[in-house]
Amino acid sequence: MQTEVLIAGGGYAGLSTAMYLAQHGTQALLVERHETTSPHPKASGQTWRAMELYRFAGIDEEVRRASLRTRDDVLISTGTSLSGPLHRISSPGYDPDVRKATALRSSPAGQDAVEPILARRAAELGADVRFGVELVSFDQDDDGVRALIRDRSTGVETQVQAGYLVAADGARSPIRTRLGIPFDGEGGLHHMIGAVFDADPIEALPHHEYHICFLQNGELSGMVTNSERPGRYILGLTYDPARGESPDDFTTQRITDVIRELTGRTADIVGIAPWEIAAKVARTFRDKRIFLTGDAAKVAPPSGGQGGNTAVGDGNNLAWKLSAVLRGEAGEELLDTYEVERRPIAEAVVDLSMRNLSVLTDPVAGFAELTASAAAIKLVLGFQYRSSAVSNEDDDLSLTEDPGTPSGRPGFRAPDQTGQISHLLGNGWILLGRTGNWASAAEDCGITFRLLPDLDAAYRQATLVRPDGIVAWRSDSPHGKAAELRAVLDRLLSRT
Numbered sequence: 001m002q003t004e005v006l007i008a009g010g011g012y013a014g015l016s017t018a019m020y021l022a023q024h025g026t027q028a029l030l031v032e033r034h035e036t037t038s039p040h041p042k043a044s045g046q047t048w049r050a051m052e053l054y055r056f057a058g059i060d061e062e063v064r065r066a067s068l069r070t071r072d073d074v075l076i077s078t079g080t081s082l083s084g085p086l087h088r089i090s091s092p093g094y095d096p097d098v099r100k101a102t103a104l105r106s107s108p109a110g111q112d113a114v115e116p117i118l119a120r121r122a123a124e125l126g127a128d129v130r131f132g133v134e135l136v137s138f139d140q141d142d143d144g145v146r147a148l149i150r151d152r153s154t155g156v157e158t159q160v161q162a163g164y165l166v167a168a169d170g171a172r173s174p175i176r177t178r179l180g181i182p183f184d185g186e187g188g189l190h191h192m193i194g195a196v197f198d199a200d201p202i203e204a205l206p207h208h209e210y211h212i213c214f215l216q217n218g219e220l221s222g223m224v225t226n227s228e229r230p231g232r233y234i235l236g237l238t239y240d241p242a243r244g245e246s247p248d249d250f251t252t253q254r255i256t257d258v259i260r261e262l263t264g265r266t267a268d269i270v271g272i273a274p275w276e277i278a279a280k281v282a283r284t285f286r287d288k289r290i291f292l293t294g295d296a297a298k299v300a301p302p303s304g305g306q307g308g309n310t311a312v313g314d315g316n317n318l319a320w321k322l323s324a325v326l327r328g329e330a331g332e333e334l335l336d337t338y339e340v341e342r343r344p345i346a347e348a349v350v351d352l353s354m355r356n357l358s359v360l361t362d363p364v365a366g367f368a369e370l371t372a373s374a375a376a377i378k379l380v381l382g383f384q385y386r387s388s389a390v391s392n393e394d395d396d397l398s399l400t401e402d403p404g405t406p407s408g409r410p411g412f413r414a415p416d417q418t419g420q421i422s423h424l425l426g427n428g429w430i431l432l433g434r435t436g437n438w439a440s441a442a443e444d445c446g447i448t449f450r451l452l453p454d455l456d457a458a459y460r461q462a463t464l465v466r467p468d469g470i471v472a473w474r475s476d477s478p479h480g481k482a483a484e485l486r487a488v489l490d491r492l493l494s495r496t
């Protein structure tokens, strides 16, 4: 069978890549080896930027409704067990002032609630999303990628011919391994056993607020968090290979005993899996026709709360570029800007998560620093891209600016204080004008024009916004010039 883009992996990265490819009219075949999306509510919380990207695909409201939580912030406690007293080390209220950057709210929705929405929307938009199917092997040449996929229940194998392959196959990425692309950074920072379990409600962890409890009880060290679903919880236990401990030691019986000790509840175990806290970035995000996204490209400790959110950002960034190249609207070189733009974000997420991790190892002393993490908010809403797909106006190499005072410069998000802009974005290039003078220039260049006389001061007479909501170029000229706009688009899209 043939497809324009084959995607291996059905987590945040793969599902969002498939969804945005389909939104841009590109054929996408996604294979995920598991039968369903992950039941693990790992990544709790959708940032403002993730919500904005979901709005582009028309699912932000659904994502918001998917959460039963009534607070957007995270509560953190410490103690020896959930049956005993807990020391609440946070009730900070999480209300940074981002109103000038976005009218959207972040959402506390968890990964287990959001991934099915992405999968459904991807299929609705025309992507071929197949669960229970794995990528077995692949190779590539100048013309495309040939891959073998296998239905895991029937054993039926199919050859796939694709233009491009997206590795969205997670932290252990078999595709990255097979390509021989190394990870740079630190692995094995902590070794964890994660268990999802159902139990009678734990009063200390009501499901309508997100709560992480760090528990230290003799030899036991770990954490228990709640999920969106009433009566479903997650246990994270550290183990130490240096002391001869291994995942095999954590049988269902032992985990059940630990949960009884820490929570006083009899657990019904949903799943147990080992994972490693690591901080690593792949040496390259691209090998010819194959692109690494999400955790396949970088792995950050969960203490930054951005691994999943930025996997969605990767998928969105790559999808519109692949679509533009496949439609013949952009030159191949546009695809190089995927790594140029996303690598600095990946490195910053890893760095931020590492800083938070060191604070969390002494949560009582350090939590104020963690919650005051303006750096995290800057990265979510104030990040800058510098690449050939943006007409950067100055030499400011800073990765971020303060989203409290968004500049609207090319390379940054199109600010949306009033909420009148984000619902216009996401489907293609758009020229926002203060007057109608640039309308015919936009029409000549085949892009959408919107007249918005009340745009705030960050906007110029004409502001060109990319399909991912990033300002690409702007002009102070009150006179529309089609030739100038066409030259800008040619340059940004690497058209010769």
Ligand SMILES: Cc1cc2nc3c(=O)[nH]c(=O)nc-3n(C[C@H](O)[C@H](O)[C@H](O)COP(=O)(O)OP(=O)(O)OC[C@H]3O[C@@H](n4cnc5c(N)ncnc54)[C@H](O)[C@@H]3O)c2cc1C
Pocket (backbone or CB within 6 Å): 008, 009, 010, 011, 012, 013, 014, 031, 032, 033, 034, 042, 043, 044, 045, 111, 133, 134, 135, 136, 168, 169, 170, 171, 174, 194, 275, 293, 294, 295, 296, 302, 304, 305, 306, 307, 308, 309, 310, 311
């Ligand atoms: C405990 C925990 C808490 C976290 N908290 C947060 C948080 O609060 N906020 C946040 O943003 N992030 C958080 N994260 C990180 C987030 O979960 C990950 O960054 C995110 O899941 C990465 O998505 P992904 O799609 O890249 O990879 P994954 O979700 O790992 O998906 C990869 C998929 O590829 C599939 N696959 C692998 N090989 C093949 C193959 N050969 N064929 C077909 N399919 C294949 C796998 O089955 C898997 O489903 C947390 C992570 C953990 C472990």
